[in-house]
Amino acid sequence: HVIQLTETEGEVTNIDVRGxxxxxxxxxxxxxxxxISRxxxxxxxxxxxxxxxAGVSLGEIKDICLNADGKKLCILADQQPFPSIRIPDTKFYVYDVDxxxxxEFQCSINRVPIEAFWDQTDKRLLAVETEFVKDLGNKGSTLNQTMTESGIKPGLENIKLEEIDNDFKNKKQEDDFQGKAxxxxxxxxxxxxxxxxxINFEEGDETMLGVQVPFFYFMGRKVEDEEEEEEETEEKGPSNMIILRKPMKDFVxxxxxxxxxxxxxxxFSFFLTVGNxxxxxxxxxxIKNNTVWQNMAQMCVKTKxxxxxQVCLGNMRFVRGAKAAREAEKEKEPEARIAMVAIQLNMIDDAKELYRQCGRYxxxxxxxxxxxxxDEAIEVAQxxxxxxxxxxxxxxxxHFESIGEIDNAIRHFVESDTHRVEVPRMLCDLRDFDRLQNFVQGQREPQLFRWWAQYLEAQGMLQESLxxxxxxxxYGSVVRLLCMIGDVQNAMKIALETNDPQGCFHLARHYEQNQNIREAIVYYSKSQRLHHA
Incomplete structure (x- = not known):
């Protein structure tokens, strides 16, 4: 058959056949x-x-794709502010026949749709391949967005908008995936x-060929080790493209x-997406299949x-996950609550992103x-x-202590300001007293010196502990030890030089025990323990 077109309709530029x-x-x-079935x-x-x-043009059509029942037509277009200029549109359009x-739908920031595919059987499912365009940002693509009443916006205005972006927005743009998606x-x-x-393209994916539940189909290269690639380059020649089939996220x-x-x-995915x-x-x-329920629980994480x-976890008979989800309800942020479900489903990357979104660092x-x-934990905390x-x-x-890396453990105990207790405990448990003494002498902290002196005194090493x-x-302990070893002259000298109340008290007790009452009264007075005098 020949389809007749009138002169006012123009010549055919695009054709798409679907069944x-x-x-x-x-x-x-x-x-x-x-x-065309009849x-x-x-x-x-x-x-x-x-x-x-109102008769306002939506752009110049560059590609079309028809869905399975012929009632929806996806359109990719270019904007044409001037006859010689075509600007890629960041939107795609769908013509609803009924x-x-x-x-129309705006793609993600800095992304332009380059090809569209409807599912072969599901008339609702549309896949759009997009590519990253640097510095496109939020700038629109229609004439109303690219032009003002006086013409095209000056570049200086755009620069100012970029300059006032805050650090978090700039960081987000830097982290945006820049490959195809x-x-x-x-x-x-x-x-x-x-x-x-x-879904982001992975290494080896070149372009999308189509979609049919439960798979996406790509044209790409088989990813191999570098050595194997070097060996086979001469045999295969420049063309080693193959068709790749990858399951949708919902069907892994x-x-x-x-x-x-x-x-x-x-x-389920459709009604979840529309909120029913x-x-x-x-x-x-x-459905009684646990894997199906697990996949649907993962979908719920994506849609928050x-x-x-929780219903999906219950149908999975996943008691630990359901308990963790209930306990997470005490968190104020919805993202933090759903992140706990993601962790139970081993969706660690999704959980991290959810915590970032709600600021629960x-x-x-x-x-x-x-x-x-x-390393990441330390960076986030800093x-x-x-x-x-x-x-x-x-x-x-x-952690380092548990795996036997003692030097690293000591370093981080010091960073955590718990080294005065934890390092002596750890090294005593290991019976590594030489390292402990070196640590104490290296830190040069009064609290550690006093603890080490008490340890040496307990071991009977009185001269070392002094x-x-x-x-x-x-100085009170110094005077006490000097009195114990009978060096009263040095004990009295230190007590008088430092006027330490504890030292004077210990010296007074020594004089009292030796029936030197006059000296005992003097040093009890110096120690401000008058009731003992």
Whole structure:
């Protein structure tokens, strides 16, 4: 058959065929959709121009993709502020045949849609491949956004906007993934366009070929070791592209389930995305597969629905996870509560991101510690959670002690300001007294000197302990020991020089025991213990 177009409609520039349906776009931005399954083709809906109701152009169409039932047409376009200039649009558009309207959706910041794919069977599921464009920011792509009444905005205004960005926003932009990505959406007449999730391209992925639940299909390269690549480069030549198949996030571990479970999971994901919890639960309540419930709990983490996640954990019979989720309800921030569910489901990266979003760096620091990521824990504590910095060093010191790295343990006990108690305890437990003495002498702290002097005195090493008592300025103990060893002259000299009340008291007690009452009264007076006198 030949489809006749009028001169006012223009020449055909884009065609997309999906099963029994075909869409056509002309050079005049006219859109036609046909049912070509019969002997005589039939047009669906009316011929529609790519413009708003008021006649304002939405752009120049560059690519189209038709969904499975021929009722939705995804359109990628360029903006054309001048005849010779085409600007990539950061939005994509969906023409709804039944409603005869254009839906539009803004992609993520700094991203431009480059290709769109509908699922082969699910008419609601749309995947859009996007690429990163540096410094695009929040600048719009329509004529109203790129031009003012007097013309194009001066570059100076844009620079000023960039200069006033705060540090956190700049940090976020630096951390943005700069490779290709796939955004998935549910598109319906009732709920319009609802974003489901984002999947970043991995190493070896080049471009997307299509989507069919439960897989994405890519054109890419097989990732191999560098040595193997060098050996096989000459044999394979420049072309080593292959087709890669990767499961959707909702279907990891469920690639081989039956069609009924696939449909149930997709319905659950759809109703969860649009916020209809009753229908979401009704979609899957008869499923008995634990893996399915686990995947749905992971979906709830992505959509931050703690209530549904608790139902999923209950159906998994995951008692520990359900208990942790209930205990997390005491947290004020919703992200902190759902992060605990993510941890129970081994979604550690998601939990970290949730803690960052709600500013709970104390919990983020604990999570890093639990994962053994001590450098990250110290960094988070130094930058955002300094109140717990010493505690983090203490926990790291205990970790090093448990694995036998004593030098590192000592260093972090010092950083945590607990070394006066913890290092002597640790080294005494290890019977490493030489290292303990070196540590005490190296720190040169009165409290440590006094503790070490008491230890030496307990071991009967009175002469050695005298030196450390002097270093700690504990003159009362010095006088006491000198009296014990009979060196009363030096004891009296130190008591008079320092006028230390404790030293004078010990000297007075010594005189009293030796019946030297006159001297005892004098030193009791100096020690301000008049009732003893």
């Amino acid at each position: 029994r349906y075909m869409s056509v776009v002309t050079s005049k931005n006219m859109i036609k959709i046909f049912d 002997r005589q083709y039939k047009q669906l809906g009316v011929t529609r121009k790519f413009e708003k109701k 409603m005869d309207t254009f839906l 796939i955004d998935t959406y549910f598109v319906t007449s009732d709920f319009k366009v609802k974003k489901q999730s984002t 571990g469920l690639e081989t389930v039956g069609d009924d479970i696939k449909t149930a999971i997709m319905n 919890m009753d229908e979401a639960y009704n979609s899957v309540r008869n 629905r703690l209530d549904v996640a 104390d919990l983020l620091c604990k999570l890093h510690q639990a994962c053994g990521e001590w 930058k955002y959670n300094r109140i717990n910095l010493k505690n983090t060093h203490y926990q790291l010191a205990k 030196g450390f008592y002097r270093e700690s300025h504990d």
